[in-house]
Amino acid sequence: MKQRLMLVILLAGYFFLPSLAEATKSTYVYTDRRFQSVKRVEVDADDLKDRQINQPYAFTELQLREMLSALRFDKKALFNKNDEADEVIFNQPALDLLVPNLAKAFQEAQPNEEVIFSFVTHKPKVLMRDDRLTIAKSWVEGNQLHIHFKKLMAKISNDYDKMSDVNIAISKAQGVRVSILIQPGQQFGKTTDEVLLAIPPAGAVAENGTERGTMDNGPLTTDQKLEKPVKENAKPVSVTTATPPLPTNTNATEGRLQQLDSLKKKGLINKDEYQKKREEILNSL
Numbered sequence: 001m002k003q004r005l006m007l008v009i010l011l012a013g014y015f016f017l018p019s020l021a022e023a024t025k026s027t028y029v030y031t032d033r034r035f036q037s038v039k040r041v042e043v044d045a046d047d048l049k050d051r052q053i054n055q056p057y058a059f060t061e062l063q064l065r066e067m068l069s070a071l072r073f074d075k076k077a078l079f080n081k082n083d084e085a086d087e088v089i090f091n092q093p094a095l096d097l098l099v100p101n102l103a104k105a106f107q108e109a110q111p112n113e114e115v116i117f118s119f120v121t122h123k124p125k126v127l128m129r130d131d132r133l134t135i136a137k138s139w140v141e142g143n144q145l146h147i148h149f150k151k152l153m154a155k156i157s158n159d160y161d162k163m164s165d166v167n168i169a170i171s172k173a174q175g176v177r178v179s180i181l182i183q184p185g186q187q188f189g190k191t192t193d194e195v196l197l198a199i200p201p202a203g204a205v206a207e208n209g210t211e212r213g214t215m216d217n218g219p220l221t222t223d224q225k226l227e228k229p230v231k232e233n234a235k236p237v238s239v240t241t242a243t244p245p246l247p248t249n250t251n252a253t254e255g256r257l258q259q260l261d262s263l264k265k266k267g268l269i270n271k272d273e274y275q276k277k278r279e280e281i282l283n284s285l
Contacts, residue, residue, distance in 0.1 A: 029108070030101040034166050035133055035156070038101040038117045040109050043139075048112055055109040057140045060202045064099045067145060067197045070186070074179040089134070089152075089180070094119045106140065114139040121153065131156040133173045140199075148194040151175055256281050 024042055031037035043051070068090040075087060090098070098117055105115045116137045123130040132153040139146050151173060160169035182188060185198040260281065264274045 027108075029105045030097075035120045035170065036097065036118055038098065038105050038115065040105055040113045041116050041137070043112055043114050051139065052141050053111045053113075054140045054142060055106065055111055055113065057106045057109070059103045059106050059199075061099050061103050063200055063202055064102055065095055066200060068095060068098070070183060071147075071195065071197075072181045072183070074181040087181075091121060094121065094134075102138075109139075118151075120156070129158055131160075133170065135170075143199050145197045145199055146189060146194060147197065148189065150193075152193075153178055253281060253284070 024044075026042075027040045029038045029040065031039070043053075069088065071089040072087045073089060097119060102115065102117060105117075109115055114137045116135070118133065118135040121132040121134065123132060133151055133156050134149065134153060135151040136147050136149045138148070152175060154173035154175045156173050157163075157169055160166065163169050179192065180188075180195060182195075185200075187196045188194065189196050257278065260269075260274065260277055263269050264271075269277070
């Protein structure tokens, strides 16, 4: 009996310990502990052989925002063909959430890691909610950002708030038949679920955007620094402010006399008060 028990333990260790040792390591950069997150995940050794990952990588937020905002659906496959906002895969809330966290993730990502992100798009409907889940893994190869969509605008069950485990809602989220519209600077990867985005030069993006400073593209190095441009031969600009002329004594006196006349006409002062006050005003000249 003891020998049989020992055999079972040995077999369990043989089959399960290697899988535990090879468990994927994840490092969260952001999570709302529900559907939305950004994390660094170790790539499986077999998949790593087919990639030449160029990380860590120093993206500026403007670069990421420009690349992601340029990803659009094919208009023929839209949910509402009359809604221009539906064309964009990453809407404004998604960009605001993902861009800073993705920039941080890629700066910290190692050559054996990929960055997995997920976000929810809330599509307003009158009678019921219509929440869509997108999950993708991404990495940098050469001068291209690879994005492989695992779920793209997948419909989340309306009663997910009642589920004890949000992972159930994630696994049940059903993808819809949509296709990505490839534009200049973009191309499909091994499948149409994978998109390769050419990384624009950081300086060129900064010229057209609002971000100040310059940054070299490429892998992040320990000596890399951000410098703010300084305009040479800058001269202070003098501003001349025109001062309005002060009223003269004559103008002031005329104004007081007119006001006095107005009071007399309205019956607010009698004749004696009017004469007395008028003499005082004239004597002040």
